[in-house]
Amino acid sequence: MSRYLLKFLYGLRFKTKIILGVTLLLVFFGLSIGLILSAMSSKALLEEGKKRGIALTSGLAFRLAEPLLTMDFLQMKNLIDNVHSQYDDVIYIFLIDTNKNILSHTFSGGFPTDLLQVNPDNQKVQPLLLATERGRVYDFNARIVLGEKTLGSVRLGLSRSAMDAQIHQQQVISLLTTFGVVSLGIVLALWFARTVTFRLNRLRESAEEIVKGNLNVQAGFSLEKNCWQIMECGREECPAHGDTKRRCWYLAGTLCPGCHGKEYPFKMETCRHCPVFKYNFGDELQDLAEAFDVMAITIKNHIEELTEREKTIAKQQGLLKTIMNVTPDFITLQDRELVYTFASKAFCEYFKLKEEEVVGKTDFDLFSERQAALNSLEDRQILMTGQSLVKEITFNRLDGKKWFHVVKVPVYDQEGDIMGLLLTARDISILKKFQEQLILSQKMEGLGRLAGGVAHEINTPLGIILGYSQLMMDDIKDEDLLENLQTIEKQTKICRKIVSDLLGYSRHSNSVREAVDLNASMQEVIQLVEHAFFLNRIKIIHAPDNAIPPLTGDKERLKQVWLNLLNNAADAIGLDGVIYVQSKYNIHRQRVQVSVADTGNGVDKEHLNKIFDPFFTTKQVGKGTGLGLSVSFGIIKDHGGNISAQSPPPTDYLPDDFSKAEHYGPGTVFIVELPVGQDGESQTENTGSE
Amino acid sequence: MFLVAFFLCSCGEGEEAVKVSLDKRQEISISPKLPAITYAYLPQYSHTESFKRHQRLVEYLAEQTGLPMRQVFPDSFAHHVSMFGEGKIDISFSNPFVYVKLANRYGARAMTRIVEEGGRAEFRGQIIARKDNTEIQSVEDCRGKSWVAVDPTSAGGYLFALGHFVDHGLNLRDFKEVVFSGGRQENVILGVYAGLHDLGSIREGALKVVEDKIDIDQIKVVASSRWYPGWVYASSPRLPQDAVNKIKDAMLKLDYAHNPEHRAILDAAKFVGFVPSDDQDFDPVRDLIKKVGFDIE
Numbered sequence: 001m002s003r004y005l006l007k008f009l010y011g012l013r014f015k016t017k018i019i020l021g022v023t024l025l026l027v028f029f030g031l032s033i034g035l036i037l038s039a040m041s042s043k044a045l046l047e048e049g050k051k052r053g054i055a056l057t058s059g060l061a062f063r064l065a066e067p068l069l070t071m072d073f074l075q076m077k078n079l080i081d082n083v084h085s086q087y088d089d090v091i092y093i094f095l096i097d098t099n100k101n102i103l104s105h106t107f108s109g110g111f112p113t114d115l116l117q118v119n120p121d122n123q124k125v126q127p128l129l130l131a132t133e134r135g136r137v138y139d140f141n142a143r144i145v146l147g148e149k150t151l152g153s154v155r156l157g158l159s160r161s162a163m164d165a166q167i168h169q170q171q172v173i174s175l176l177t178t179f180g181v182v183s184l185g186i187v188l189a190l191w192f193a194r195t196v197t198f199r200l201n202r203l204r205e206s207a208e209e210i211v212k213g214n215l216n217v218q219a220g221f222s223l224e225k226n227c228w229q230i231m232e233c234g235r236e237e238c239p240a241h242g243d244t245k246r247r248c249w250y251l252a253g254t255l256c257p258g259c260h261g262k263e264y265p266f267k268m269e270t271c272r273h274c275p276v277f278k279y280n281f282g283d284e285l286q287d288l289a290e291a292f293d294v295m296a297i298t299i300k301n302h303i304e305e306l307t308e309r310e311k312t313i314a315k316q317q318g319l320l321k322t323i324m325n326v327t328p329d330f331i332t333l334q335d336r337e338l339v340y341t342f343a344s345k346a347f348c349e350y351f352k353l354k355e356e357e358v359v360g361k362t363d364f365d366l367f368s369e370r371q372a373a374l375n376s377l378e379d380r381q382i383l384m385t386g387q388s389l390v391k392e393i394t395f396n397r398l399d400g401k402k403w404f405h406v407v408k409v410p411v412y413d414q415e416g417d418i419m420g421l422l423l424t425a426r427d428i429s430i431l432k433k434f435q436e437q438l439i440l441s442q443k444m445e446g447l448g449r450l451a452g453g454v455a456h457e458i459n460t461p462l463g464i465i466l467g468y469s470q471l472m473m474d475d476i477k478d479e480d481l482l483e484n485l486q487t488i489e490k491q492t493k494i495c496r497k498i499v500s501d502l503l504g505y506s507r508h509s510n511s512v513r514e515a516v517d518l519n520a521s522m523q524e525v526i527q528l529v530e531h532a533f534f535l536n537r538i539k540i541i542h543a544p545d546n547a548i549p550p551l552t553g554d555k556e557r558l559k560q561v562w563l564n565l566l567n568n569a570a571d572a573i574g575l576d577g578v579i580y581v582q583s584k585y586n587i588h589r590q591r592v593q594v595s596v597a598d599t600g601n602g603v604d605k606e607h608l609n610k611i612f613d614p615f616f617t618t619k620q621v622g623k624g625t626g627l628g629l630s631v632s633f634g635i636i637k638d639h640g641g642n643i644s645a646q647s648p649p650p651t652d653y654l655p656d657d658f659s660k661a662e663h664y665g666p667g668t669v670f671i672v673e674l675p676v677g678q679d680g681e682s683q684t685e686n687t688g689s690e
Numbered sequence: 691m692f693l694v695a696f697f698l699c700s701c702g703e704g705e706e707a708v709k710v711s712l713d714k715r716q717e718i719s720i721s722p723k724l725p726a727i728t729y730a731y732l733p734q735y736s737h738t739e740s741f742k743r744h745q746r747l748v749e750y751l752a753e754q755t756g757l758p759m760r761q762v763f764p765d766s767f768a769h770h771v772s773m774f775g776e777g778k779i780d781i782s783f784s785n786p787f788v789y790v791k792l793a794n795r796y797g798a799r800a801m802t803r804i805v806e807e808g809g810r811a812e813f814r815g816q817i818i819a820r821k822d823n824t825e826i827q828s829v830e831d832c833r834g835k836s837w838v839a840v841d842p843t844s845a846g847g848y849l850f851a852l853g854h855f856v857d858h859g860l861n862l863r864d865f866k867e868v869v870f871s872g873g874r875q876e877n878v879i880l881g882v883y884a885g886l887h888d889l890g891s892i893r894e895g896a897l898k899v900v901e902d903k904i905d906i907d908q909i910k911v912v913a914s915s916r917w918y919p920g921w922v923y924a925s926s927p928r929l930p931q932d933a934v935n936k937i938k939d940a941m942l943k944l945d946y947a948h949n950p951e952h953r954a955i956l957d958a959a960k961f962v963g964f965v966p967s968d969d970q971d972f973d974p975v976r977d978l979i980k981k982v983g984f985d986i987e
Contacts, residue, residue, distance in 0.1 A: 065738050066736065066737045066738055069737045069738065069741050069761075069763050070737060070762075070763045070765075091712075092712070099721065101720045101721060102718050102720070103720065109715055110715025110716050110717050110718075111715060111716055111717070112710070112711060112712045112713065112714050112715055112716075113714065113715075113716045113718075114710045114712075114714055115712075117710075118708050118710055119708075129705050129706065129707040129708065130707060130708050130709070130710040131707035131708065131709045131710070132709075132710050132711065133711060133712055133713050134712055136707055137710075139710075146738050146741050146742055146745070147741070147745065147958075149741075149745055
C-alpha cells in the first residue's frame with residue numbers, strides 16, 4: 001500500500017507536490033495552532049469571566065458594607081440593582097446578613113430559597129456552577145467584612161451561557177481566521193509553485209532544445225536594466241555591451257575598472273561588490289538558468305570551433321590524401337601487429353590492389369608466403385629494436401628490372417612507445433641506369449688517360465722509327481727493300497696518327513682562346529675537302545647564318561671538329577651524296593647551332609649512344625681509329641657546348657628543297673651547340689642522346 | 691501538536707453543575723431588630739471606620755453591662771445632634787463643642803472623658819503656617835491672611851483657634867478669608883502645605899497623622915490655644931441612671947496598661963482610657979463659645 005502511495009507521490013508533478021505539501025503542512029499546523037489557541041483562549045475567557053464575577057461580587061461586597069452598617073435598604077437596593085441592570089449576564093444578586101436575613105435581592109415575585117442551600121460562606125470568593133432553569137450560572141459568594149467582623153454576604157449569579165456564547169464566538173473567529181490563513185497560504189503556495197515550476201519548466205524546455213541540437217536557448221529572463229545602462233559606461237567595445245543574454249560576470253575580458261580582465265569564476269570576488277551584480281543578481285534558480293544559458297552559449301561556441309577544426313582537419317586530410325595519391329612513392333603504415341592501416345595509391349597500383357583490400361590485412365594476405373615471412377621477420381626486428389632500415393631491392397618484372405629504395409622507420413606515439421611501422425619505397429630504376437652510365441663514363445675516362453699516357457710514351461719511338469726508315473729509304477736503291485721501307489713508313493705514319501688522336505682525346509691542354517668566326521672556320525675546312533669529295537661525287541651545301549657573332553674559342557681545334565664531322569659524313573656516304581652544313585644563331589638562348597647532315601647509310605639506333613665513345617667505330621679496320629668523334633666530343637665540351645647525333649635527321653636539319661635520291665641512305669645529322677659571348681662556361685644543356 | 695490541541699480542547703468541560711431551581715420562589719421577610727441601647731460616634735470618619743474603631747468597645751460594654759447595645763451611624767455632626775434630640779442615640783461620643791450643644795439643647799449628661807495617648811484628657815488647638823512663610827511669625831501677623839479651618843463646629847480645628855485669635859484681638863473680619871476644609875484635619879494641613887492658604891487651624895496631634903504623607907518639617911506651629919477638655923461620652927436623659935452607671939463603670943474598668951484584651955479594644959478606638967467627667971468640666975468651652983459669639987441654643 002505504502003509502496004503504491006510512494007510511487008504515486010513520486011509520479012506527481014513538482015508543482016503538485018509543492019502545493020500538496022504546503023497545503024498539508026498548512027492544514028496540519030493551522031488546525032493544530034487554531035485548536036490550541038482556541039482552547040487556550042476559551043480557557044482564558046472562562047477564567048476571565050470567573051475573575052470578573054469575583055471582582056463584581058467583591059466590589060459589591062465592599063460597597064455594601066456602609067449601607068449594611070446604617071441599614072440603608074435603599075442604598076443596598078440601589079447598589080445591587082445598579083450592578084444587575086448594568087450587566088446583562090448578571091442573573092441575580094442578593095444580600096444576606098449574618099442571621100441569614102435576605103436584606104435585598106434582584107428577584108421579583110419571591111425569592112428562590114434553593115439558593116440559600118448552596119455555596120455556603122467561603123473565606124475566598126469561589127464560583128460554583130449551578131444548573132438552573134435559566135441556563136448554567138456561576139454563583140459567587142462574597143462576605144462583607146469590616147475589620148474582623150462579618151456583616152453579611154453578597155451573592156451574585158453570572159450567566160455561564162453568556163460566557164459560552166462568547167467562547168463560541170471566539171472559537172468561530174479563530175476557526176475562520178485559521179481557515180483564512182490556510183487559504184491564503186495555499187494561494188501563496190500556488191503562486192510560489194507556479195513561479196518556481198515556470199522557471200524550472202523553462203530550464204527543462206531549454207535542456208530539451210539543447211538535446212534536439214538547438215543551442216540558441218534562453219532559460220534566464222531578460223534584465224530590467226543591463227550592465228551598461230547601470231554603469232552608463234558607453235563602452236561599446238566591451239564584450240558585455242549589448243549582450244542581453246549573458247550576465248556580465250560570466251564574461252571574460254569585460255572592461256569595467258573592477259573586472260581587472262579576469263575570467264569567471266575568478267572575477268566573482270570583485271563582482272559581488274559591483275552595483276550591477278547587486279542590481280541584477282537573482283536567486284539560485286535565476287543563477288542556474290543564467291549559468292545554463294552561459295553553458296549553452298559556451299557549448300555552441302565550442303561546437304562551432306570543433307566544426308571549424310573538423311573542416312580544417314578534413315581539408316588537411318584531403319590534402320594529405322591527394323599528396324599520398326599523387327606521390328609516386330610507396331607509403332604504407334602498419335600497426336604493431338603489422339596490419340596495414342594505410343597504403344598509398346602508388347603502392348596499391350603497383351601491386352594491382354585496392355586500398356580497402358590492403359587496409360586491415362597483413363603481408364601474409366597480400367604477398368607470397370616466402371616474401372611475407374621475410375618482410376615479417378624484418379619488420380618485427382624494427383619494432384623490437386626501434387632501429388630504422390634502409391635498403392635497395394630489385395624486382396624482375398615483365399617490363400624489366402625494377403630497383404626500389406626502401407625505408408622502414410618505427411612510428412612512436414605520444415608516450416614514446418612504438419605504435420607502428422612506416423614504409424616508404426621509391427622506384428630508383430632510372431637513377432640506377434644513370435649510375436651505370438656514370439660508372440661506364442668514369443671507366444672510359446680512366447681508359448682515355450691510360451691511352452694518353454701510353455700514346456705519349458709511344459710517340460717518341462715512333463718518330464725515331466719513322467726518321468730511320470726515311471733515312472734508310474734515301475740510301476737504299478733496291479726496289480723491293482724500298483717498297484718494304486715505304487710500307488714501314490706508311491704504317492708508322494698511321495701509328496703516329498693514332499697516337500696523335502689519342503693525345504688529342506686525352507689532353508685538353510694546348511688550347512688557345514681567341515675570337516673565332518665560326519662561319520669562316522667552317523668555310524676554310526669545306527674548301528680544304530671540297531675537291532677531294534667532289535671526286536667521289538659528294539656535294540657540300542653550306543648555309544651559314546651571317547648574324548652569328550664571333551665566339552671565343554680555339555679556331556684550329558674547332559676546325560678539327562668540322563673536319564672530323566665532314567670526313568665522317570663523307571665516309572658514311574661513300575660515293576654520290578650531299579652534305580648539308582647549316583649554322584643558326586638563337587639570340588634568346590645565346591647559342592650557335594651547327595648541324596652537319598648527310599645522306600649516308602645512317603647509324604643504327606643501338607649505336608647512337610656509343611658513337612662518342614673512344615675507339616668505337618663502324619668503319620672497316622685501318623679506315624678509322626674510333627677516336628674522331630670522341631676527340632670532337634672533348635673539344636666541344638671544352639668550349640662549353642655539346643654535340644649530339646640523330647639518325648635519320650629531322651627535316652629541320654635538311655635544306656628546304658631537299659629531294660631525296662633513291663640511292664641515298666637514311667642519313668645522319670650531327671648537331672653542335674656552342675655558347676656565344678661567355679667563355680664557354682655558361683649554361684650547358686644536357687640534351688641527352690636518343 | 692495535534693494531541694496537545696485535542697487535550698486542551700477536551701479539558702475545561704469537566705465542571706460539575708449543582709442543580710438549583712430559580713423558579714421555586716418564596717416571599718421572605720426580615721426578622722425585626724431587638725431593642726438595644728444605641729451608641730453613636732460623632733462622624734469624624736466614614737461609617738466603616740467608625741464601626742471598625744468602636745465595634746469592639748460596643749461589644750465589650752454590652753457584655754459587661756448585660757445590656758443589648760448597638761452602634762448607629764449618623765451621617766454628619768448635625769445629624770448626630772438631631773438623632774440625639776430624637777432619642778435615636780442613647781450614648782454619644784462627641785467633641786466638647788458638640789457636647790455643650792447636646793447638653794444645652796437636649797440635656798445630655800457627661801459620663802466620662804477619654805484619655806488620649808500622652809495621658810491627657812484635654813486637648814488644644816494649633817495655628818500652623820509654612821515654615822518658609824516669613825510673614826507669619828506670631829498670632830498678630832495672621833491679620834489679613836487666608837485661614838483654613840476644619841469645620842465650623844470643630845473644636846480643636848476651629849473654635850479653639852478662633853478663641854485664641856479673639857484673645858489676641860483678632861476677629862473673623864480681620865482675616866482675608868476663612869475657609870473650611872469639610873471636616874478633615876488632613877485637608878487643612880495639606881492646604882497650608884500646598885500654599886493655598888497662609889495659615890491653618892488643627893487640633894494638636896493631627897500633624898502626626900500626615901507625617902507619612904508630607905514633610906511636616908515644612909510646617910511650623912505659630913501658636914497653640916489653651917487646653918480644653920477632650921472628647922466626651924454623654925448619655926441621653928432618657929437612659930435610666932442605672933444603665934448609665936453600669937456603662938460608666940464598665941468604661942472606667944478598662945485597663946490599657948495591664949489587660950491585653952482591654953488594650954486591644956482601646957487601641958481600635960484610638961485612645962488609652964477613661965476618666966469620670968461631669969457637665970461642669972465643659973464650662974471653659976461654654977465660655978469660649980460665648981467669647982467668640984456663637985449661638986449654641
